[in-house]
Amino acid sequence: MAVVFGTLGFRPRSLIPTIKSMPDVEKLVFYCGADKSDPEAVKKVADAKRSVLEYCSSMKIAVDPVDLEDPFDFKSIAMRIRTDIRRHRREGKEIGVFNIAGGTKPTSSAALLVCILEGVPTVYIHDLTYEEIHLPLLRMEYNQVLSEEERQILGFLLKNRTKEFTEVELAKALGKHKATINHHLRNLVAKGALRLEKHPKDARKKVVRVEDSTELLLGEEH
Amino acid sequence: MRTLVSTYGPEDTEKVLLAMRTVPYDRLVLLGEDGAMESEGSRTIQRLEEVSGHELVYETIPDKDFLGMVDMISEVLSSNAARSGGGSGSKVVLNISGGSKLLGDAALLAAFRLGVETIHCDSKATRLPVVRGATAKSMYTPLQTRFLECIEDRPVLGMAITRMQPTSKQGAERVLRELRKVGLVTSEVVGERIHIGLSEEGTDVLRAVKMCKRRE
Numbered sequence: 001m002a003v004v005f006g007t008l009g010f011r012p013r014s015l016i017p018t019i020k021s022m023p024d025v026e027k028l029v030f031y032c033g034a035d036k037s038d039p040e041a042v043k044k045v046a047d048a049k050r051s052v053l054e055y056c057s058s059m060k061i062a063v064d065p066v067d068l069e070d071p072f073d074f075k076s077i078a079m080r081i082r083t084d085i086r087r088h089r090r091e092g093k094e095i096g097v098f099n100i101a102g103g104t105k106p107t108s109s110a111a112l113l114v115c116i117l118e119g120v121p122t123v124y125i126h127d128l129t130y131e132e133i134h135l136p137l138l139r140m141e142y143n144q145v146l147s148e149e150e151r152q153i154l155g156f157l158l159k160n161r162t163k164e165f166t167e168v169e170l171a172k173a174l175g176k177h178k179a180t181i182n183h184h185l186r187n188l189v190a191k192g193a194l195r196l197e198k199h200p201k202d203a204r205k206k207v208v209r210v211e212d213s214t215e216l217l218l219g220e221e222h
Numbered sequence: 223m224r225t226l227v228s229t230y231g232p233e234d235t236e237k238v239l240l241a242m243r244t245v246p247y248d249r250l251v252l253l254g255e256d257g258a259m260e261s262e263g264s265r266t267i268q269r270l271e272e273v274s275g276h277e278l279v280y281e282t283i284p285d286k287d288f289l290g291m292v293d294m295i296s297e298v299l300s301s302n303a304a305r306s307g308g309g310s311g312s313k314v315v316l317n318i319s320g321g322s323k324l325l326g327d328a329a330l331l332a333a334f335r336l337g338v339e340t341i342h343c344d345s346k347a348t349r350l351p352v353v354r355g356a357t358a359k360s361m362y363t364p365l366q367t368r369f370l371e372c373i374e375d376r377p378v379l380g381m382a383i384t385r386m387q388p389t390s391k392q393g394a395e396r397v398l399r400e401l402r403k404v405g406l407v408t409s410e411v412v413g414e415r416i417h418i419g420l421s422e423e424g425t426d427v428l429r430a431v432k433m434c435k436r437r438e
Contacts (some may be wrong), residue, residue, distance in 0.1 A: 074342045105344075109319075116330075117351070124288065124324070124327075134422075136289065193350075211349055212349055216350065216351040
């Protein structure tokens with residue numbers, strides 16, 4: 001039994017073929033939302049959502065519709081989807097496939113990003129033929145790209161993101177030698193996970209800042 | 223030279239302008255479908271680039287097959303990285319918020335393949351977690367990628383192992399087991415011989431690895 005994930009816009013037909021083509025679908029989780037300042041878009045999304053709910057009800061498939069507060073907020077959508085996928089996996093569910101054809105552009109791209117990070121099979125539905133197109137599964141397993149020490153530093157900085165750390169303070173907090181921390185920080189800056197900014201009061205020092213994207217990179221556990 | 227590459231559609235001028243404000247660059251490359259560059263918005267961007275003395279380049283990406291689009295965008299990113307003079311790709315930034323959903327998603331996959339810094343600009347700019355310099359190639363060992371290259375034409379098992387020399391038979395078989403375990407390699411009995419080849423996923427991985435090698 002598998003869980004199908006999807007994004008939904010105006011057209012239920014961009015999502016339903018995936019439920020039909022997947023054997024033993026236990027549940028559908030789909031993300032939808034419209035520009036609230038556009039009543040026509042809001043109505044179209046509501047109609048599409050109703051159609052999908054009716055279809056699932058008829059087919060006796062459990063369904064979990066997720067109304068996105070802001071379907072244009074890329075980061076929050078990606079975080080929400082990643083959290084949901086990990087939760088389902090923790091519960092022992094198999095993620096069958098993620099259909100990213102519907103919804104706003106940020107919703108679709110955020111879903112694709114999470115599929116790459118989590119290694120979830122991904123499909124599109126062709127706009128005209130409604131044929132399923134399977135996307136290449138390119139999982140970027142960042143455990144291989146980030147060392148254990150680098151992950152530890154990023155995790156610590158994310159947990160303490162309200163505080164400011166210089167290199168020396170960070171070394172002290174993590175119980176590491178300053179030169180070791182300096183080496184890891186240089187690598188993390190080169191990888192685009194961190195940046196070093198001038199200290200507001202002491203130009204000789206640098207403050208370590210974690211990039212917004214690092215939160216997406218490491219996921220909700222941080 | 224710093225290059226900003228952005229997907230573009232006629233209605234996405236504001237998103238591209240936000241990317242232009244967010245990222246420091248010397249050269250702007252817009253990726254779009256046929257006709258996208260004839261719009262009023264694109265003329266506005268062109269005027270702005272002329273005033274600032276920046277170079278503006280249009281690249282047409284036909285909205286046909288998804289993987290073809292990923293390859294074309296990968297080529298654009300690779301050639302611009304080479305032109306920028308940096309091997310690590312640190313001087314090319316990609317914005318994926320313009321154009322069709324298909325175009326944006328193809329661009330995102332290309333960015334992950336090549337480890338290109340990527341942003342998404344809508345009402346605000348969001349940096350995406352594409353680790354700079356971490357490419358599809360870096361996900362596999364040199365022996366694994368060499369093995370994938372050796373079996374592209376579905377040779378018999380013995381031939382594949384011979385092609386892997388000077389790697390030992392045991393070494394080549396170990397790599398085969400590793401790749402089979404992750405689903406990149408398939409085997410098929412034809413007559414009395416075992417032919418091995420790439421699975422669909424293996425084909426995609428090899429395609430991505432070749433693209434990364436060309437970029438290097």
